[in-house]
Every structure is written in structure tokens, then in C-alpha cells.
Amino acid sequence: MAGVGAVLAGAGRLEAADEIQGKKKLKPKFELGMTSYTFRQFPVDQAIAMTNRLGLKYICFKSMHLPLDSNQEQINETLAKVKEAGLELYACGVIYMNTADEVQQAFDYAKMAGIGTFVGVPKYDLLGLVDKKVKEYDIRVAIHNHGPGDQLYPTPQSVYERIKDLDKRIGLCIDVGHTQRIGIDPSEAVETYVGRLMDLHIKDVSSATAQGTTIEMGRGVIDIIRLMRTLIRIGYSGKASFEFEKDEKDPLPGVAESVGYTRGVLASL
Amino acid sequence: MAGVGAVLAGAGRLEAADEIQGKKKLKPKFELGMTSYTFRQFPVDQAIAMTNRLGLKYICFKSMHLPLDSNQEQINETLAKVKEAGLELYACGVIYMNTADEVQQAFDYAKMAGIGTFVGVPKYDLLGLVDKKVKEYDIRVAIHNHGPGDQLYPTPQSVYERIKDLDKRIGLCIDVGHTQRIGIDPSEAVETYVGRLMDLHIKDVSSATAQGTTIEMGRGVIDIIRLMRTLIRIGYSGKASFEFEKDEKDPLPGVAESVGYTRGVLASL
Numbered sequence: 001m002a003g004v005g006a007v008l009a010g011a012g013r014l015e016a017a018d019e020i021q022g023k024k025k026l027k028p029k030f031e032l033g034m035t036s037y038t039f040r041q042f043p044v045d046q047a048i049a050m051t052n053r054l055g056l057k058y059i060c061f062k063s064m065h066l067p068l069d070s071n072q073e074q075i076n077e078t079l080a081k082v083k084e085a086g087l088e089l090y091a092c093g094v095i096y097m098n099t100a101d102e103v104q105q106a107f108d109y110a111k112m113a114g115i116g117t118f119v120g121v122p123k124y125d126l127l128g129l130v131d132k133k134v135k136e137y138d139i140r141v142a143i144h145n146h147g148p149g150d151q152l153y154p155t156p157q158s159v160y161e162r163i164k165d166l167d168k169r170i171g172l173c174i175d176v177g178h179t180q181r182i183g184i185d186p187s188e189a190v191e192t193y194v195g196r197l198m199d200l201h202i203k204d205v206s207s208a209t210a211q212g213t214t215i216e217m218g219r220g221v222i223d224i225i226r227l228m229r230t231l232i233r234i235g236y237s238g239k240a241s242f243e244f245e246k247d248e249k250d251p252l253p254g255v256a257e258s259v260g261y262t263r264g265v266l267a268s269l
Numbered sequence: 270m271a272g273v274g275a276v277l278a279g280a281g282r283l284e285a286a287d288e289i290q291g292k293k294k295l296k297p298k299f300e301l302g303m304t305s306y307t308f309r310q311f312p313v314d315q316a317i318a319m320t321n322r323l324g325l326k327y328i329c330f331k332s333m334h335l336p337l338d339s340n341q342e343q344i345n346e347t348l349a350k351v352k353e354a355g356l357e358l359y360a361c362g363v364i365y366m367n368t369a370d371e372v373q374q375a376f377d378y379a380k381m382a383g384i385g386t387f388v389g390v391p392k393y394d395l396l397g398l399v400d401k402k403v404k405e406y407d408i409r410v411a412i413h414n415h416g417p418g419d420q421l422y423p424t425p426q427s428v429y430e431r432i433k434d435l436d437k438r439i440g441l442c443i444d445v446g447h448t449q450r451i452g453i454d455p456s457e458a459v460e461t462y463v464g465r466l467m468d469l470h471i472k473d474v475s476s477a478t479a480q481g482t483t484i485e486m487g488r489g490v491i492d493i494i495r496l497m498r499t500l501i502r503i504g505y506s507g508k509a510s511f512e513f514e515k516d517e518k519d520p521l522p523g524v525a526e527s528v529g530y531t532r533g534v535l536a537s538l
Contacts, residue, residue, distance in 0.1 A: 053522065055488065218532045219324060225537055253322065253525040260526035263487045264533020268494050 026232045026269040032262060033058030033090060033241035035201060036065045038255055041248050044078060048085045050252050054259050058239050060091040060119065060199070068095065068109055075112045090239055091199060093119025093173070094144045097126055107133045117198055119144050119173045121152060124162065131166045140169040142198035147178030148210035155182055156189040160196065171196035175243070177203040180222050181212045187223065187230040194234045201243040202227075202262065214245040217258035228265050295501045295538040301531065302327030302359060302510035304470060305334045307524055310517050313347060317354045319521050323528050327508050329360040329388065329468070337364065337378055344381045359508055360468060362388025362442070363413045366395055376402045386467055388413050388442045390421060393431065400435045409438040411467035416447030417479035424451055425458040429465065440465035444512070446472040449491050450481040456492065456499040463503045470512040471496075472527065483514040486527035497534050 034056045039047035044065040051059050059082065066078050066089075082089050095106045095118055103126050110118045117140040122130045130141055143159045153159045156174050163170045172193050176186035190197060204220030205212035217224055231240065242262075244255035303325045308316035313334040320328050328351065335347050335358075351358050364375045364387055372395050379387045386409040391399045399410055412428045422428045425443050432439045441462050445455035459466060473489030474481035486493055500509065511531075513524035 054526070055485075216324075216529070218529060218536060224533075252522045256522040257323070257525040257529035260485070260487065260529025260531075261533035261536075262529075264493075264530040264535075265537050266533075267487060267530075268534050268537035 026229065028228070028232050028266060029235055029237040030200075030231055030240050031058055032056055032259070033060060033239040034255075035060045035062065035241045035243040037062040037094075038242060038244045038251050040064055041251075045081065048081055048087060051087060052085050053252075054256055056242075056259065057087055058090045058241070059087050060093060060239075060241055061089060061113075062093070063095070066092060066109075066113065068105055070109065070112070072112050075109075079113065089113060089115060091115055091117050091119055091142070093142075095120045097122040097130070100126065100129055103129050103133060107137045107139060110139050111137055116140060117142055119199055121146075124152065127162060127166060127170075130170060134167045134169045138169070140171065140198055142171050142173035144173040144201070145175055145178055147175070147181040150178070155179065155184060156193050157184075160193055163196065168196070171198040173199035173201060175201040175203075176222060176227060177201070177205045177212070177214055177243070180205050180208050181210060183208055185223075187226045190227070190236065191230055191234055194236060197236060197238065199238055200231075200236070200240045202240045203243050203245070203258065214243075216246075216254050216261070218261040224262065225265050225269075228262070229269055232269065295498065297497070297501050297535060298504055298506040299469075299500055299509050300327055301325055301528070302329060302508040303524075304329045304331065304510045304512040306331040306363075307511060307513045307520050309333055310520075314350065317350055317356060320356060321354050322521070323525055325511075325528065326355070326357055327359045327510070328356050329362060329508075329510055330358060330382075331362065332364070335361060335378075335382065337374055339378065339381070341381050344378075348382065358382060358384060360384055360386050360388055360411070360510075362411075364389045366391040366399070369395065369398055372398050372402060376406045376408060379408050380406055385409060386411055388468055390415075393421065396431060396435060396439075399439060403436045403438045407438070409440065409467055411440050411442035413442045413470070414444055414447055416444070416450040419447070424448065424453060425462050426453075429462055432465065437465070440467040442468035442470060444470040444472075445491060445496060446470070446474045446481070446483055446512070449474050449477050450479060452477055454492075456495045459496070459505065460499055460503055463505060466505060466507065468507055469500075469505070469509045471509045471531065472512050472514070483512075485515075485523050485530070487530040493530065494534050494538075497531070498538055501538065 034051040036047045047065050097103045120141045145153045145156050159172050179186045179189050203214045204217040204222045206215045206220050208221050242255055244251050247254050303320045305316045316334050366372045388411045414422045414425050428441050448455045448458050472483045473486040473491045475484045475489050477490050513520050516523050
């Protein structure tokens with residue numbers, strides 16, 4: 001776009017940017033959501049209430065809020081609370097699958113919960129079984145990368161290499177924090193793997209190293225503006241869910257700041 | 270800028286906007302701050318801690334956090350806490366001045382606190398005395414508008430009309446919420462009165478009517494993006510301080526969302 005840049009040289013350049021921004025050309029196809037892991041120290045009622053207070057509609061339950069060994073009645077009871085709050089349970093996880101029984105349990109659980117996708121971490125030798133179950137249940141599995149120290153899926157690439165020849169309903173849940181911590185730009189990762197990108201955990205991190213920890217969005221090293229612009233440009237249409245590991249006993253202010261920051265960025269693009 | 274718009278027609282238009290935005294041409298000259306009125310149900314130590322947690326440096330104390338009848342020793346004690354937290358007390362207020370004694374007290378208080386500006390509401394017949402004290406103390410007074418129902422200063426214009434011929438050190442603290450509630454666009458107000466604009470209380474409101482109440486920024490009716498862009502364009506160089514009247518017993522999550530939203534907008538312009 002150097003040619004257009006030249007046309008916009010000087011004072012007019014800024015005004016043109018204003019004019020274009022004023023028209024709000026960039027509309028996301030994705031929705032913001034919440035991972036209940038953020039509220040892992042709180043019972044499910046409070047996790048729902050805090051998500052509601054943030055004005056978010058979509059929630060992904062971690063097992064402390066919907067135990068993996070729940071029966072249908074127990075699941076229905078929790079789903080009723082979700083519905084009453086005006087929320088939608090769009091996914092569950094992260095669900096670790098280390099045995100065939102755990103794979104079976106995960107799919108039964110997801111089916112009983114009525115969700116179309118769960119976020120999972122299957123051992124390598126269970127990927128064949130996961131592939132079979134995906135076809136049997138027509139439920140998608142989004143494999144989550146955990147960055148430095150993760151022996152199975154440290155990077156989005158390490159997920160993709162293992163699943164690329166499997167059923168297309170096996171894909172990625174890219175965690176932008178763990179991706180940045182291992183030195184990979186999350187914007188490049190979502191663009192590279194958009195074809196199999198099913199879910200996204202958004203956050204900021206204090207440094208692009210193994211020592212980096214979650215921090216309020218906008219205060220860390222992740223280029224959130226570029227990430228949001230990339231997600232819009234590639235037409236990502238899943239959820240981008242806040243996961244805030246900091247301040248586990250009082251996470252609401254920090255994650256609220258992250259929600260506000262992300263909304264401010266999206267409104268300005 | 271229609272000519273440039275034509276050049277940017279079609280697919281190139283979006284990419285050009287991207288390219289220009291990527292250069293972050295818009296840098297604010299103002300700083301974000303906090304009005305301690307947001308934390309009016311909490312003691313000063315918690316008001317300081319919450320401001321610190323939000324990563325804000327500048328604070329404006331309301332009287333419950335620094336009583337108007339404090340002596341120098343008491344003020345120093347509180348100032349030491351502010352300094353220890355790495356904050357800066359940049360203003361006090363809103364201070365109501367209904368008698369000559371209250372005018373005198375306000376200036377003595379501001380002087381003892383070492384601040385250059387306080388936010389005030391003087392009765393009309395005390396404006397002459399305020400004018401005299403401003404010259405005597407070289408301390409600025411920013412008069413605050415309170416919107417519908419305010420008998421003295423409902424609008425920024427009603428402030429300006431009373432002070433335009435007084436010392437230039439008497440100016441405005443525009444409350445963007447009360448301004449919007451009375452049906453005036455805050456962006457127009459800050460632009461019109463920038464020459465006398467000394468402080469700013471930022472928030473969002475649920476409607477542009479007398480019934481409007483404070484709400485998390487980005488959720489209400491104020492065009493925050495336009496306001497921020499206007500403040501940058503007019504070169505406003507004071508403080509823009511969050512004032513969050515909602516959830517007075519638990520204001521931190523809501524004001525954190527507002528802080529995040531504002532930072533997200535500013536980072537994207």
C-alpha cells in the first residue's frame with residue numbers, strides 16, 4: 001500500500017485515517033466470551049454472576065463449575081442457572097484426556113451439556129480414538145496449547161502437526177498468552193491456523209518468555225490491537241474468551257479491565 | 270477529504286486505514302486520573318490502593334478522603350500515603366463554597382495540600398471573592414457542571430458565562446456525564462471551552478436525559494472515541510479523571526472496565 005501511503009502524506013494522512021475510522025469499517029464476526037477458569041476459586045453461581053456483570057453472554061465451563069462426572073440431572077440444573085442468567089454455555093474445558101475412558105467421558109459430558117465444541121488436551125495415542133468419537137458424536141474438539149513446559153502441545157503448530165490429517169472437527173483453541181510466552185506472535189498464529197481455529201483464550205502476559213504471567217490486557221507485551229485487527233481480517237467467527245489467571249481470589253477487577261480494553265480496541269477499529 | 274476517500278475506494282481503503290492506524294499518529298497530551306469520589310464508601314487507604322491497582326498515577330481527593338477542616342499535620346499524613354503509593358494528588362474537590370469562610374477555607378486547604386488546582390462550586394455572589402483569592406494564592410479553580418437540576422452550573426456554558434471576564438485561573442472542570450445528560454455533546458463542550466478547560470471528569474451515562482445514570486464506559490450513550498479523539502486534537506493537556514458513581518459499595522470492577530475501555534480506545538487511535 002505504499003502508493004496510497006504516498007497519497008496520504010502530510011497533514012491529510014491523519015485526517016484520512018480519522019475519516020476512515022469514523023466509518024467503522026472493521027466489524028468482528030467473533031463474539032467475546034468468558035472462561036470460567038478465571039473464576040476457579042468461586043462457586044458456579046458467582047462465576048455466572050460475574051460473567052453477567054461484565055456484560056458477556058458466552059461462557060466456557062471448567063470442570064470445577066460443571067464436574068466431568070456429572071449426570072444429566074446435575075448438568076441440567078447448572079444449565080438452568082446459565083439460561084436464567086441470560087448466558088449461553090458455548091464450550092467446556094480444558095478437559096485433559098489421558099485414558100480411553102476419559103475420552104469417552106468427555107464426549108458424553110459434552111453431549112449431555114448440549115455443546116458443539118469442547119476444549120481438550122488428548123494424549124497423542126488417544127488422537128485416533130478422539131477422531132472416531134468426533135465422527136460418532138459430531139462434537140468438535142479444540143486442542144489447547146500451553147506454552148513452555150507443555151510436553152504435548154506447547155505451540156499452535158505442535159497441535160496442528162498432530163491433527164492436520166484428522167477429521168476437520170478436530171482443531172485448535174489458541175491460547176494467546178501461552179503462544180506469546182513461547183515467543184510466537186499470536187496474530188501470526190491465528191492467521192496461520194485460521195482454517196482449524198475453533199476457540200481462542202485471550203489475555204495479556206507480562207513478558208514473551210516462559211516466566212511471563214497473565215496481566216491485564218493492554219499492560220503486557222501482546223499487541224492486542226494487531227490481534228483484534230487480524231481476527232477481523234481473517235474473518236474468525238468463533239469466540240474469543242477472556243482467561244485471567246491473575247488474582248485468583250479477586251479476579252473481577254483485572255478481568256473487567258481486560259474486557260473494557262478489548263471492547264475499546266474493537267470499537268475503535 | 271472526499272478526494273482521498275475516492276483514492277481509497279474498494280479493498281485498498283481498509284488496508285490503507287490499517288496502515289495509517291499502525292503508525293499510531295494520535296498521542297494524547299493529557300493523563301488519566303481518578304476522582305476519589307468513586308471510592309467514597311472506602312477509607313483513604315483503600316481509595317489509594319484501588320487507584321494504584323488500576324495503574325493510575327493521578328488522584329483528586331474528595332473531602333471524605335481529605336477533610337476540608339484538616340490541619341497541615343493531618344494533610345501531610347495523607348500526602349505521605351499518596352506519595353508512598355507512587356501516586357500524585359493533582360487536585361481536590363468538588364468543594365462547595367456557599368460562604369466567604371468556605372472560600373477562604375478551600376484556598377487554605379489547597380495551599381496546605383500543595384495542589385495547583387481545585388474543583389469547586391462557588392455561589393455566584395462569591396465569584397468576586399474567588400477571583401481575588403485566585404490572584405492572592407495563585408491556585409486555579411475549575412468550576413464543575415452538574416447537569417439537569419443544578420441551580421448554579423448545569424452546563425459548561427453556564428460556567429463559562431459567569432467566569433469569562435474573571436481571572437484566567439478560574440476555569441472549567443467539565444463532567445462529561447452531566448454534560449451529556451443535559452443534551453450537550455461532551456466533545457463539542459470540551460472543544461468550545463478548551464481555552465478555560467482545567468480538568469475533566471470522564472464516565473459514560475445510560476441516557477442523554479436527566480434520568481441518565483453513570484454506567485461502564487463503552488456501554489452508554491457517550492461517544493467516547495470521539496471524545497478522546499477531540500481531546501487529542503485540541504491538545505488538552507490536563508487530566509481526564511474517572512468518576513464512577515455506580516456500585517458505590519463495589520465500584521472497582523465497573524471503574525476498571527471504564528479504565529480498560531479508555532486505554533483501549535486511546536491505544537487504537
